[in-house]
Amino acid sequence: MKRTTYCGLVNESFLGQQVCLKGWVQKRRDLGNLIFIDLRDREGIVQLVFSQEFEPQALKIADQLRNEYVIEVSGIVVRRADEEINAKMKTGTIEVEAHQVNILSKAKTPPFYIENGIKVADDLRLKYRYLDLRRPEMQQAIILRSKILQAVHRYLDDQDFINIETPYLTKSTPEGARDYLVPSRVYPGHFYALPQSPQLFKQLLMGAGFDRYYQIARCFRDEDLRGDRQPEFTQIDLETSFLTAQEIQDLTEGLLKKVMQNVLGIEIKLPLPRITWDEAMNRFGSDKPDTRFGMELTDMAAAVKGVDFKVFQNVLQKGGQVKAIVVPNGADHYSRKEIEAKQDYLKRFGAKGLAWLKVTADGFSGPIAKFFKDQVAEIKAAAGAKVGDLILFVADTRKVVADALGYLRTNIAHELNLIDESKFNFLWVVDWPLFEYSEEFHRYIAAHHPFTMPNEEDIHLLDTDPHQAHAQSYDIVLNGYELGGGSIRIHRREIQEKMFKALGFTKERAESQFGFLLNAFDYGFPPHGGLAIGLDRFAMLLSGKDNIREVIAFPKNSKASEPLTNAPSTVSVKQLDELGLEVEDD
Amino acid sequence: MKRTTYCGLVNESFLGQQVCLKGWVQKRRDLGNLIFIDLRDREGIVQLVFSQEFEPQALKIADQLRNEYVIEVSGIVVRRADEEINAKMKTGTIEVEAHQVNILSKAKTPPFYIENGIKVADDLRLKYRYLDLRRPEMQQAIILRSKILQAVHRYLDDQDFINIETPYLTKSTPEGARDYLVPSRVYPGHFYALPQSPQLFKQLLMGAGFDRYYQIARCFRDEDLRGDRQPEFTQIDLETSFLTAQEIQDLTEGLLKKVMQNVLGIEIKLPLPRITWDEAMNRFGSDKPDTRFGMELTDMAAAVKGVDFKVFQNVLQKGGQVKAIVVPNGADHYSRKEIEAKQDYLKRFGAKGLAWLKVTADGFSGPIAKFFKDQVAEIKAAAGAKVGDLILFVADTRKVVADALGYLRTNIAHELNLIDESKFNFLWVVDWPLFEYSEEFHRYIAAHHPFTMPNEEDIHLLDTDPHQAHAQSYDIVLNGYELGGGSIRIHRREIQEKMFKALGFTKERAESQFGFLLNAFDYGFPPHGGLAIGLDRFAMLLSGKDNIREVIAFPKNSKASEPLTNAPSTVSVKQLDELGLEVEDD
16 A cells, blocks of 8 residues: 555545555544544544444454554545534544555554653653654654754755765864763774864864855763753854854844744744843843843842942942842732742852842832832832832842842743743844853853954953953844854964963963864964854754753753663673773772 | 955856955966966856056055965956956956955965865875865865755655754664774763664654654764775665655655756666666676676676586586676787786685686687687677677686676776766665675674565565575665665564574574664554665765765874874873773783
């Protein structure tokens, strides 16, 4: 039998026609002389009817069918009786009178239901991933991801980008995250590394004159995992020569518009909004603000100037900030205890306290309300608060204020369902600092990576005060997630050398790790820049999921292992011997 | 300045217009008050003219330019004087009168010329790969490769294939080639392996119901390298459910047609020719015959029946073969010494000798001609030889005859330039044996891989005489290269278990290595099959190169190292400690 269409695509245009379908038994209802089968394939579900009337032999086989059996069936498409029409089903107005059926594959009872919204342990889903992926929501997520790729290929092809593959077996560069290593057999004791990104290769491709490069690139980072991290992830990676940051952003906007059109049928308006990193931190307390809702941070320094509340005054005297967010109608939503729980949580951002006021008809209520009774109008005006609102203050350094209020803003917006989930708010955050201070490493690290070009007017700062420099870099943010980022790159040896120096590299280390790049700059290297977009995150956001595992066919679990194949696993002594390696005893 | 077009795209349609170009200085001719610059970008070269007449300031800068400087230039497109028209150059009828020029990047003298056909040591080319890739033939090869990918994506998207990524960190399966291993930090002493192909994952995706999968997949094999092997290579990988081998081949033919159209503008005729593996071995002595020329193998058993030449008779009595190829007009081309050199070479195929006859006007000449003087007409007729030809005989087992004559056929065709290099001869080789005997391992191995479905009528042989079984497998051959291969896969546990048994697996080993696949077969696994095409080889053949390194942007050298970045390299003790590994002392 040759399949004529997918189950989910049978519709009224097939009425009266014979169709041949192949798929999985989703459900069987046995009424004796009449058996209904819901047959499922990647496009959806259609109802088959087996009856003594049509074909006794087919009815007999239908009697043997169980969930997840694979069958092929041919029959006639008919309209359902009015009372049997299922408006919730895409194929709900028709059914197929089955005349012939063959069992192609039998099935044991699966360990969980093949349906949306199951509550099953993650590792069980991963162990039986081939069953988990049969569930319609997983099928749709993986298909959506493929549609993103389709749109990306078409758009970048149309824009004369060249699809070029870069190596996965490459050199370890200990700057940045931890590398996955691959022992060499030919050179025992030597290792390749899996790339954390194709950054240097794509820059070299600009040096080679390809002008516009792109690649759907797998990247590898051996880091401790979080919800939106995986040992391997995928980047839509691009690089161009001779373009300005603005021109690269314009190209990227075209790409995003095409993806949103082709994948979700949504028209986004260009140009996308754009704010500086400073503005993002000031207004949202975040370098990747979710702009689907308000609750922006407001500076309360002027309004609380006259308030006799020591905490605020001390901070202001030390040059710190007092800022607030207003929770609309939040006064009744949060008890003192709940607010104190949040205050505890804020300690991880270094915040020493959370001051709050509930706005009442006659002023403020709350433990510190008494300090503010003479400034009610000013404070309400400065914060933009009205009766019934809750005002939350943090007074501290700029960074602590931003981190704490930025967190509270999104945390509360989620709790109170203030976010319109149907929105896709893209936002450029531009003009980043070149460096950021790493609490982990106790030193300055590159805010993006060491190959980022400073703003022209800040290049001189590399000699004097490098950590004040800002960069020609830009992030694209979607709904509060960093979707991607890029920059104009350094293409001159002397600037790159200063950059390495500012990062604490000795000359020798810079040479041994990145000498090939510095040398390349000596041979006519064009100005260039690019961008990378996280495909996993993009697919996650467009399919409304909250974990990238839901848009990866075979992800690792939270311990970086793969319950289906049991990777990683032990290997033979012979394999290790060939590599000149020994496993240390515990 | 904003670029208006690429150098190589300036043509007469731009006459009189101002253009802005960006590129690399290919050549500079200084006539004092007149300087000519050939400016190069990825699309080609255009001639710039700087003159005292147009703009003295620009002429001054032009005077400083050296090869490989990166510049931006604006000027007016004019027609060249008739005597200066260069018909060999795409832009040879025009030039650009340069009015403004800026140096964007200076260049030291490159270690080799940036032009086609250089004679430079491979490792020097790889060390300066970013310069090597600037050479027009390398640019074109990498762009051609990208165009193949473009056509593949469009075709498979249009055919409703879903682009799905499978893991690169997966499980080691010691069957087959050697794996590259990746030590796990979370589980010291455990290893991921880089996949040799996505075979099992794509089969599981069929079990998951995706119906049509494709991926441009990187694959990894830690084998000793040859001209057309690299540690990492790329497959156009696809898999489908519910289709017959013929239907999969039809889909593939559509893909090949589209690629040939889009990339080379060549229309290939479908359906492609198709021969069985048996026929390929009989007629060409090869399972990947080059059909761009004749010189097929002919069976000489009948014709030499009456010849009193012991070597032939002994072989025939033992059930062996006597076969020949005819070198057209070969009698004068090869001396006795040259033929004996070939005979020596054939020893590697196990051939004990090479008999030969030159066809003269009055019979045969050569050391064994005397034995054949009564059968001149019969032998000439059987071999299809005419006066002036050289007949080469090998008498041995079927395998030795095929290997030896198959080798000679292509070796001589190349030596005598008998091959039309403009042809692209695709060919299906179908109905392969399921197993082949491995001289290396002294046992039967899977001819394709252990997941290949036997022919329906041969399934019973798995219980009795498995090595006689033929498989539902097919290779696509292009100009004597295996371009790709595929098969219908096993989707039933009991057949897969018999297959493992025939390969010498214990039940325990089959379970521990492939248990997840066997289990998956228990839950409604659809019939399925697919194919993989080697992208590197495809790009190599379409760009007329003879080594896949010429179509890979950053390949490894013949020692699997990467002279540009110096990968593989040593790593820090800290990195090894985190992985629980020690490097053995030499």
